[in-house]
Amino acid sequence: MLEKLQKKERAEGLKPSDRYDIPPQDMPAQDPVTRRGNVNEVALGYTETQARLEAMRCLQCRNAPCVQGCPVRIKIKDFISAIAEGDYKKSLEIIKENSLLPAVCGRVCPQEVQCQEKCTVGLRFKDPTKAVSIGRLERFVADFGSDNDSVPVVAPETGMKIAVIGSGPGGIVAAADTRRAGHDVTIFEAFHKPGGVMVYGIPEFRLPKAIVAKEIDVLRKMGVKIVCNFLVGRTRTIDELMKEDGFEAVFIGVGAGLPHFMSIEGESLVGVYSANEYLTRANLMKAYDFGRGADTPIAVSKKVAVVGGGNVAMDSARTAVRLGAEKVYLVYRRSEKEMPARIEEVHHAKEEGVEFHILQNPKRIIGDENSHVKAIECLKHELGSPDESGRRRPVPIEGSEFTIDVDTVIIAIGNGANPLIRQTTPHLEFNKWGNIVVDENCKTSMEGVYAGGDIVLGAATVILAMGQGRIAAAAINEHLAQKESASAKI
Amino acid sequence: MAHKIVSKKQLSQDVFTAQIEAGLIARARKPGQFVIVCLSNEYGERIPLTIADADPQEGTITLIWQRVGKTTAQMADLKQGDTIDNIVGPLGTPTHVEKFGTVVCVGGGIGNAPLLPIARALKGAGNTIISIIGARNKELLILEDEFAKTSDELIVTTDDGSHGRKALVTEPLKEVCQRNPGPDHAFVIGPAIMMKFCCDVTKQFDVPTTVSLNTIMVDGTGMCGGCRVEVGGKPKFVCVDGPEFDGHLVNFDLMMKRLDAYHEQEQQAREQYKKHKCKIGLDKGSQRNQ
Numbered sequence: 001m002l003e004k005l006q007k008k009e010r011a012e013g014l015k016p017s018d019r020y021d022i023p024p025q026d027m028p029a030q031d032p033v034t035r036r037g038n039v040n041e042v043a044l045g046y047t048e049t050q051a052r053l054e055a056m057r058c059l060q061c062r063n064a065p066c067v068q069g070c071p072v073r074i075k076i077k078d079f080i081s082a083i084a085e086g087d088y089k090k091s092l093e094i095i096k097e098n099s100l101l102p103a104v105c106g107r108v109c110p111q112e113v114q115c116q117e118k119c120t121v122g123l124r125f126k127d128p129t130k131a132v133s134i135g136r137l138e139r140f141v142a143d144f145g146s147d148n149d150s151v152p153v154v155a156p157e158t159g160m161k162i163a164v165i166g167s168g169p170g171g172i173v174a175a176a177d178t179r180r181a182g183h184d185v186t187i188f189e190a191f192h193k194p195g196g197v198m199v200y201g202i203p204e205f206r207l208p209k210a211i212v213a214k215e216i217d218v219l220r221k222m223g224v225k226i227v228c229n230f231l232v233g234r235t236r237t238i239d240e241l242m243k244e245d246g247f248e249a250v251f252i253g254v255g256a257g258l259p260h261f262m263s264i265e266g267e268s269l270v271g272v273y274s275a276n277e278y279l280t281r282a283n284l285m286k287a288y289d290f291g292r293g294a295d296t297p298i299a300v301s302k303k304v305a306v307v308g309g310g311n312v313a314m315d316s317a318r319t320a321v322r323l324g325a326e327k328v329y330l331v332y333r334r335s336e337k338e339m340p341a342r343i344e345e346v347h348h349a350k351e352e353g354v355e356f357h358i359l360q361n362p363k364r365i366i367g368d369e370n371s372h373v374k375a376i377e378c379l380k381h382e383l384g385s386p387d388e389s390g391r392r393r394p395v396p397i398e399g400s401e402f403t404i405d406v407d408t409v410i411i412a413i414g415n416g417a418n419p420l421i422r423q424t425t426p427h428l429e430f431n432k433w434g435n436i437v438v439d440e441n442c443k444t445s446m447e448g449v450y451a452g453g454d455i456v457l458g459a460a461t462v463i464l465a466m467g468q469g470r471i472a473a474a475a476i477n478e479h480l481a482q483k484e485s486a487s488a489k490i
Numbered sequence: 491m492a493h494k495i496v497s498k499k500q501l502s503q504d505v506f507t508a509q510i511e512a513g514l515i516a517r518a519r520k521p522g523q524f525v526i527v528c529l530s531n532e533y534g535e536r537i538p539l540t541i542a543d544a545d546p547q548e549g550t551i552t553l554i555w556q557r558v559g560k561t562t563a564q565m566a567d568l569k570q571g572d573t574i575d576n577i578v579g580p581l582g583t584p585t586h587v588e589k590f591g592t593v594v595c596v597g598g599g600i601g602n603a604p605l606l607p608i609a610r611a612l613k614g615a616g617n618t619i620i621s622i623i624g625a626r627n628k629e630l631l632i633l634e635d636e637f638a639k640t641s642d643e644l645i646v647t648t649d650d651g652s653h654g655r656k657a658l659v660t661e662p663l664k665e666v667c668q669r670n671p672g673p674d675h676a677f678v679i680g681p682a683i684m685m686k687f688c689c690d691v692t693k694q695f696d697v698p699t700t701v702s703l704n705t706i707m708v709d710g711t712g713m714c715g716g717c718r719v720e721v722g723g724k725p726k727f728v729c730v731d732g733p734e735f736d737g738h739l740v741n742f743d744l745m746m747k748r749l750d751a752y753h754e755q756e757q758q759a760r761e762q763y764k765k766h767k768c769k770i771g772l773d774k775g776s777q778r779n780q
Contacts, residue, residue, distance in 0.1 A: 190711050192528050192536075192576040200709075229578040231711055235514050257713040261725060268720050268744055270751045277714035285708070286533060290755065291762070295535035295560055296708075297755035371747035418712050420730065 002049050005056055016059055020121070024130050025054040032351040036321050039204045039288055042348055043107070051140040055083035057121055058132045065118035066134060071467035074098045076115055076134055083137055092145040095138060100176050101169065101466065103146065103211045106139025108202060109463045110311075110342050129343065146214070151221045155182035160480050163188060163247040165232045165421075168196020170253035170453030170465035170472075172215065175224045177473030178251075183480065186247075187219070188230040193284065196255055198462065200284040201276070203315050205322070206345075209283075233424040242448065248483065249448045249476045252436060253469060256454035257418035261411055262307070266365030271299055271373035275308070275316045275412035282319045301408035303327040305376050306354075307362055308412030309339035314346065316410045317354045328354045329404060333361035333381050333394040359383070359394065363401060365409055375403045415459050433458065442472035450476055492573035496550055501632045502625075504557040505600060506566050507542070513549030515541070515579045521607040522585030522702065522734055525551070526710040528576040529564055537561050538707045538729075540604035541580060551577075554603035554632070560759040567767070581710045582733045585700075587611045591674035592618040594666050594697075595641070596659050596688050598680025599625050602633045604702055605679045609640050612677070618642050620673065622662050624680075628653035660687050667695035675700070678737060682749060686742035693738050701737035703728045705749060719745045 005022070008014060028044040029035075035042055046054065058080045066076045075094050082091035095102045115134045116122060122131025160183050164175045167189040179185045193199055195212040220226060232238060232254075241247045259274035261267050278298070281287040285296035304320040306313050309332035320328045330349065332339060335358050339346060350356065359381045366375045380400035383392035417434035429437045429445035435458055436451040438444050444451050452468025454460055498508040515525060519541050528534040537559070543552035557566045568574070585608050593612050597605040602623050613619050621641035625631035626649045638644050645662045646654030655662065659680070666673060676699040678688040685701045692699040705717040705728045712730035719726055720741035726732065 190578060191709065192531055192534075192578070229576050230514075231578055231581065234580055235518060235578070257709075257711060259713070259715045261715065268718055268725055268741075268748070270747050274715040277708055277716040280708050280714055285535065289533065291758060294533045295530075295759055297752040297759070299751075300755075371744055418730075420712065 002053055019057050022053055022057045025050040027136055036352055039322055041208050042205050045143055046136055046140045051083055054133050055080045059120055061120050066115040069115040069118040071463050072098045088141050088144045091141045100173050101215050102138050102142035105463050106135050106142050107207050109135055111135035112343055152180055154180055154222055158182045161247045163241050163250045166253040167194035168255050169462045170469035173466045173469030174251040174473045178476050179222050179224050181477040186225040188232050189228045190231040192228050194226050200280045203283055203319055233420040237424045251472050252451040253453045254455050256415035256459050258416040260414050260416055264364050266367055269365055269367040269371050269373050271407055272409045275312045275410055278316050278410050299408045301325045303406040304408040305329045305331050305406040306410045306412055307331050311341045311345055313412035314341045314349045316412050317349055318352055321352050329357050330354050331357045331360050338391040373407055373409055375405045377401055377403045441475035442468050443475055492575055493577050494573050495570055498570050502630045505632055507554045509550045509552050512551045512577050516544040516549050516551050517546045519544050519580035520584035521611040523580035523582050525577050525579030529561055535561055536708055542603045556600040559756045560763045563763055587615050589616045594620045594673040594676045596663055596678040597623045598659055598684040601680030606633055606636055608677055613640050620666055622659050624659040660691050663688055664691050667697055673697055682742050682746045689737040699737035700734050702733045
């Protein structure tokens with residue numbers, strides 16, 4: 001089919017109707033039964049033929065509505081056009097003008113509510129799943145170019161020191177962009193491995209850690225210093241970094257590191273985890289290899305209930321499957337339509353045998369005589385009028401209690417802001433939820449201090465954190481340039 | 491950044507101490523705080539250990555640990571000059587030190603290690619210090635000399651009577667509480683069961699009591715909540731809200747269950763490590779050193 005289309009394109013050009021006729025290319029994936037037993041990546045990536053066919057589905061709209069849907073404004077139609085032409089190197093270069101981590105974003109961005117939501121092709125079919133698969137194409141070129149270890153050009157050294165707190169997506173982009181301007185950049189990471197949520201949170205089967213390690217390596221090659229095991233607020237405070245250690249600007253990208261619990265009876269029983277703990281044990285500490293090298297244990301579960309409907313809930317449920325649980329239930333208080341998780345993740349979870357219990361919510365967790373979880377008591381819910389998020393509010397149905405036997409409960413209902421920076425940085429302004437207040441340039445109330453990602457936005461996404469890292473880096477570069485020219489005048 | 495072991499000593503059969511290079515932590519640390527140690531980047535586990543002492547000039551911290559799990563066993567096999575890959579800290583909220591008047595400091599087993607810097611700080615703040623330190627037997631008792639120097643009065647107990655008084659620490663604690671005037675505050679650190687019974691005693695006499703908890707942790711920064719305990723019926727994170735809490739409000743029974751959550755796996759890991767040592771002949775080497 002590809003050859004026929006290419007021939008036609010060369011001869012007479014492709015009409016929109018020709019492009020509409022190209023079937024959307026499915027993502028090859030590991031077999032659902034096989035993958036229950038391994039942690040390897042589930043989505044395998046397009047073949048070259050698939051990528052070129054998918055790229056030919058793009059209408060190359062003049063107004064490119066997809067770009068408006070992208071938080072970092074990748075020149076989507078241009079990189080897709082380069083794929084259609086078979087020039088993958090050029091395609092990757094186009095993406096890299098705006099995004100530092102295409103291999104990551106192509107995998108974990110919620111494209112269906114960003115670029116692909118606006119895609120004309122999807123709108124034409126009145127079906128967002130029939131939009132051009134921009135994310136899969138992004139991943140294709142990123143993986144295709146993964147042998148290319150080119151390092152971005154760094155401007156001559158300015159000698160000005162910048163501290164980046166947190167090595168997640170926001171911090172990585174802020175560090176890269178400020179380093180490109182020639183500044184002396186140090187990333188401080190509290191964990192023993194850099195990468196933030198991309199290493200402790202998002203599982204291997206969705207984002208292989210080797211990809212993250214490669215991106216971190218690029219930073220090192222650019223000359224960014226990465227200091228692990230350094231908890232800003234405890235090891236050194238922001239004030240100490242700026243007043244005593246000579247850092248002239250700081251980017252705070254510490255994420256939303258405080259798991260919410262439900263405040264219900266039984267939440268401290270043995271076998272109840274926050275999703276953060278469960279995923280950190282499994283991903284960062286590699287507890288799936290416990291007994292085969294890894295030292296960190298994790299619950300050996302038969303029946304697991306995961307509470308929540310976001311991507312983190314899906315990641316937890318699918319991790320439990322891989323750790324050998326016989327039954328994994330996903331308990332969510334609204335209906336599937338309101339789930340914040342990506343459609344693809346929901347689909348994968350179902351394929352892997354996760355049972356969905358929608359319109360239900362735990363009322364309490366019941367323990368046995370040893371304080372181990374033995375069941376959850378749930379209430380059925382129905383949908384009422386829309387709440388402030390625009391989604392219909394779940395209303396408990398009185399007297400509808402029932403129990404589900406489980407030995408493990410994973411709470412995945414979101415994260416709040418970790419209070420450590422707040423407690424140790426008195427001059428910094430926070431909102432009532434504990435998030436840092438910033439202006440449109442990601443500048444905080446403190447001179448020289450910028451912030452971005454989940455600590456500003458509340459729980460959001462990798463790409464939004466990257467977007468803010470980029471804005472903050474531009475503002476920091478500007479701030480330091482002004483500072484330098486001011487001191488030059490003196 | 492690897493941390494070099496400057497010196498290392500065995501304090502009792504299963505208890506070890508080492509001075510370790512960690513300049514930033516040595517400068518920032520306050521009594522009551524702890525670090526998290528992780529021995530290998532790829533597969534290591536993260537364990538919390540209290541900072542027993544620090545020398546900001548030398549840039550070293552002193553850790554004291556008991557050989558219970560795999561990582562503590564592995565640390566016991568490290569020698570002077572060896573390095574530890576990952577130490578993060580200081581973590582946790584420092585001890586609230588003020589002049590209470592007379593303070594009774596009760597330590598049990600390895601709990602004497604975190605108690606010592608607190609007793610010193612309290613002494614420095616002008617308190618009269620009565621220390622009660624105990625262990626199962628003479629061999630397991632640590633830091634007696636150090637406590638003698640810091641305390642106005644020192645009571646030593648062993649379960650078997652091999653040293654000091656044959657008693658559990660709760661006995662002399664009760665007597666101290668019965669004195670007139672009684673103590674104004676108590677600090678209790680040791681195994682969960684000991685802290686529980688000590689709190690039962692001090693509660694009878696209305697002596698406000700601070701305990702320091704050492705629960706299972708992963709990150710130690712508030713991110714995972716694995717360390718949570720029930721305090722006054724509400725969940726609290728030991729790593730950021732603690733490690734010190736009002737002992738009269740802590741649900742020790744639940745805490746003990748949570749501490750035991752990975753008991754089998756911990757045993758398995760320790761056994762595997764022992765076997766591995768035998769295979770590579772490390773066990774003989776470490777015996778020679780002893």
